[in-house]
Amino acid sequence: MAKTRASIDQFAFTFDAPQPATLPAALAGVDARIARTVAEVLKNDDRDRSVIAAEMSVLLSDEVTINMLNNYASPAQAQHNISFSRMLALIAVTNRFDLLDRELRAIGAAVLVGEEIYTAEIGQIDSEIEKLLRRKKDLKRINPTITRNRRK
Amino acid sequence: MSNIKGASTITPAMADRIVAWLDAQREGPAPVEPSERVQVWTLADLTVVFVGDRDAAIFSEESRG
Numbered sequence: 421m422a423k424t425r426a427s428i429d430q431f432a433f434t435f436d437a438p439q440p441a442t443l444p445a446a447l448a449g450v451d452a453r454i455a456r457t458v459a460e461v462l463k464n465d466d467r468d469r470s471v472i473a474a475e476m477s478v479l480l481s482d483e484v485t486i487n488m489l490n491n492y493a494s495p496a497q498a499q500h501n502i503s504f505s506r507m508l509a510l511i512a513v514t515n516r517f518d519l520l521d522r523e524l525r526a527i528g529a530a531v532l533v534g535e536e537i538y539t540a541e542i543g544q545i546d547s548e549i550e551k552l553l554r555r556k557k558d559l560k561r562i563n564p565t566i567t568r569n570r571r572k
Numbered sequence: 573m574s575n576i577k578g579a580s581t582i583t584p585a586m587a588d589r590i591v592a593w594l595d596a597q598r599e600g601p602a603p604v605e606p607s608e609r610v611q612v613w614t615l616a617d618l619t620v621v622f623v624g625d626r627d628a629a630i631f632s633e634e635s636r637g
Contacts, residue, residue: 467625467626468626468627468628470627470628470629471622471625471626471627471628473628473630474620474621474622474628474629474630475628477615477618477620477630478613478615478620481615481616481617481618482617482618483617483618483630483632484630485630
């Protein structure tokens with residue numbers, strides 16, 4: 421398959437902590453919103469929809485047609501919502517992780533792609549180091565001498 | 573073309589349809605250039621053909637691609 425290209429107009433990643441969806445109707449209308457996101461993905465990819473559908477088909481080993489994509493992209497076609505697996509395939513072949521991130525933030529999650537996970541790991545390591553240093557400081561304050569098994 | 577027709581995972585009937593589709597693309601408004609990369613992916617129930625990254629078609633035993 422052709423190599424996917426990152427769109428130049430992707431949304432920037434933000435470190436704002438997303439809030440979980442807990443309020444009643446917090447996810448109302450999400451089907452239509454996802455359909456608009458599908459439309460946005462397709463509109464901003466300069467490849468023919470037949471190519472996008474074919475790449476999705478290869479990834480899924482299941483036929484995805486242009487008509488299906490058109491239906492998924494139409495908020496009016498409520499009976500043709502895109503499945504989660506096909507949404508994942510669409511994101512993967514178009515490289516629009518920014519839009520997946522935008523959608524997942526609605527339920528309090530964010531997306532890290534590939535080696536970006538190491539950035540989170542650096543934060544985790546720093547946090548662990550800070551905790552251990554605090555523990556070391558506390559222990560130093562107590563500072564007991566080990567007297568067991570001392571030879572005279 | 574002979575590669576497609578000789579592929580063990582593609583039935584002769586499907587190979588004919590793929591070749592016919594490629595021939596049709598060659599005669600279209602944006603013909604397939606001899607140097608253009610044609611990729612054929614054979615999966616469990618379907619065969620997917622790419623012409624570079626500008627055109628593609630899906631073939632299965634039931635569909636017409």
